[in-house]
Amino acid sequence: MTSCFPDDPIYRGFDAPGRVEANVFDLEVEGRVPPELDGTFFRVAPDPQWPPMLGHDIFFNGDGMVCAFRFKDGRVDFTSRYAQTDKFVAERQARKALYGAYRNPYTDDPSVAGSIRSTANTNVIVHHGLLLALKEDSPPVAMRPDTLETIGNYRFGDKMTSETFTAHPKVDPVSGELIAFGYSAKGVATSDLAYYVIDRHGEVVHEAWFTAPRAASIHDFAVTENYVVFPVGSLEIETERLKAGKPAFVWRPDVEQIYGVLPRRGNAEDMRWFTVPTNGFQGHTINAWDDGHKVYVDMPMLNDNAFWFYPDENGHAPHPSTLKQTMTRWIFDLSSNSVTPQMDIIPAPMGEFPHIDERYATRPYRHAFLAVIDPTAPYDFQRCGPPSVNAFLNGLAHVDMTTGASRRWLPGPTSTVQEPVFAPRSPDSPEGDGYVIALVNRLDEMRSDLVVLDAQHIDEGPVATIRLPLRLRNGLHGNWVPSSAMRPPVPA
Numbered sequence: 498m499t500s501c502f503p504d505d506p507i508y509r510g511f512d513a514p515g516r517v518e519a520n521v522f523d524l525e526v527e528g529r530v531p532p533e534l535d536g537t538f539f540r541v542a543p544d545p546q547w548p549p550m551l552g553h554d555i556f557f558n559g560d561g562m563v564c565a566f567r568f569k570d571g572r573v574d575f576t577s578r579y580a581q582t583d584k585f586v587a588e589r590q591a592r593k594a595l596y597g598a599y600r601n602p603y604t605d606d607p608s609v610a611g612s613i614r615s616t617a618n619t620n621v622i623v624h625h626g627l628l629l630a631l632k633e634d635s636p637p638v639a640m641r642p643d644t645l646e647t648i649g650n651y652r653f654g655d656k657m658t659s660e661t662f663t664a665h666p667k668v669d670p671v672s673g674e675l676i677a678f679g680y681s682a683k684g685v686a687t688s689d690l691a692y693y694v695i696d697r698h699g700e701v702v703h704e705a706w707f708t709a710p711r712a713a714s715i716h717d718f719a720v721t722e723n724y725v726v727f728p729v730g731s732l733e734i735e736t737e738r739l740k741a742g743k744p745a746f747v748w749r750p751d752v753e754q755i756y757g758v759l760p761r762r763g764n765a766e767d768m769r770w771f772t773v774p775t776n777g778f779q780g781h782t783i784n785a786w787d788d789g790h791k792v793y794v795d796m797p798m799l800n801d802n803a804f805w806f807y808p809d810e811n812g813h814a815p816h817p818s819t820l821k822q823t824m825t826r827w828i829f830d831l832s833s834n835s836v837t838p839q840m841d842i843i844p845a846p847m848g849e850f851p852h853i854d855e856r857y858a859t860r861p862y863r864h865a866f867l868a869v870i871d872p873t874a875p876y877d878f879q880r881c882g883p884p885s886v887n888a889f890l891n892g893l894a895h896v897d898m899t900t901g902a903s904r905r906w907l908p909g910p911t912s913t914v915q916e917p918v919f920a921p922r923s924p925d926s927p928e929g930d931g932y933v934i935a936l937v938n939r940l941d942e943m944r945s946d947l948v949v950l951d952a953q954h955i956d957e958g959p960v961a962t963i964r965l966p967l968r969l970r971n972g973l974h975g976n977w978v979p980s981s982a983m984r985p986p987v988p989a
């Protein structure tokens with residue numbers, strides 16, 4: 498490289514680009530890794546391969562670096578590999594960035610016009626033997642779960658016609674179905690919504706198309722045994738703004754919240770749109786379930802726009818520290834004519850990046866695991882420098898969603914955490930009985946640890962700290978995949 502990354506907080510300190518593809522065999526372990534943990538923790542982080550073509554960028558636009566931590570017999574092996582997206586391959590050949598601004602093809606080098614722009618940087622799941630690296634503006638990128646080799650863009654045997662696929666699909670733990678959608682499904686800034694049910698073998702068994710009430714970001718959604726819920730956000734995307742080189746999304750402070758509720762095998766005429774008169778910023782879905790008449794959706798909600806890099810039309814965005822969070826349970830009553838859901842509040846701590854015991858996904862559940870932010874906890878500014886602008890999460894919590902009661906663990910004033918995942922103790926252990934696994938950023942050492950905590954005794958601290966000899970910059974989402982789900986991949 499004949500240049501450097503710009504001096505921008507998104508690339509500074511612990512969040513400096515990593516760019517390292519590594520294999521570390523048998524990581525150092527402090528404590529004891531429970532031998533019953535037999536599986537892989539996959540996670541992905543945006544990690545730009547090249548300095549931004551336009552001189553600046555947002556965290557969400559970095560190339561997807563996929564990591565795998567393989568647990569077996571109390572030992573852990575580590576591998577990291579870039580997802581070899583079309584973008585990654587073209588830019589590697591050119592030895593520079595060819596793709597411009599996030600979600601803005603009008604800024605790209607003409608040599609890549611019309612290509613799939615995925616960075617594959619938001620989530621990694623395993624389904625029907627494939628590792629799918631996901632970015633909500635593109636189809637999945639398939640990889641081999643065993644080697645992290647990239648297979649390529651993946652459309653479920655070309656049955657998926659949507660141009661986009663969410664980074665937050667859900668798996669029904671009973672049927673094994675993968676339930677997913679794409680927004681901007683007919684191209685950037687379109688209001689088309691596509692919906693898919695994919696069976697456990699990777700076959701598309703249901704497809705439906707909708708027109709969303711506005712062309713806005715739909716980052717996550719909710720799935721129950723019988724319904725799906727689409728939260729239509731207040732961040733809009735418009736072609737004219739993209740052509741003018743403005744940020745991809747604009748926050749609309751005065752619009753109502755919109756939620757579309759659809760039977761799981763429903764079509765356009767079955768969608769029911771609910772509205773909430775006051776605006777809000779929807780967080781990640783924790784879980785959802787239904788009792789036949791009512792649909793319950795749990796998610797943290799913020800009172801204002803969390804994405805300071807997508808300001809409103811006047812360029813205004815609140816400082817993230819001023820946002821107020823409410824752990825919300827939306828209740829959609831399908832037996833009533835009301836178009837407004839009931840809003841219940843769960844007195845849970847402030848947090849995000851939720852995970853549950855996935856065996857209870859789409860069904861009634863009790864246990865949730867969050868990365869939390871305690872603004873009152875000490876932070877060692879002297880040794881760690883300014884807090885990351887990309888992510889600042891300083892604790893892990895176990896929340897009883899029936900009461901809001903929680904237990905938490907804070908890693909201390911020189912550490913922050915990344916998204917926790919849950920691994921059951923055994924296939925038939927009770928809900929929430931198992932382990933929480935999360936990356937800890939050792940900001941003073943510029944190094945990462947992977948911690949394992951007893952999920953029901955998270956406040957007792959790690960039972961194992963797995964030491965990495967390298968730094969893994971703040972990432973997004975990942976999943977625990979038991980070895981039993983890791984069958985050989987099918988050819989794409």
Ligand code: V55
Pocket residue numbers: 543556557558618619633716973
């Ligand atoms: C989000 C993250 C993204 C993205 C769109 O957290 C939304 C929300 C990492 O990329 O492209």
Ligand code: FE
Pocket residue numbers: 619664665716717781973974
């Ligand atoms: Fe997300």
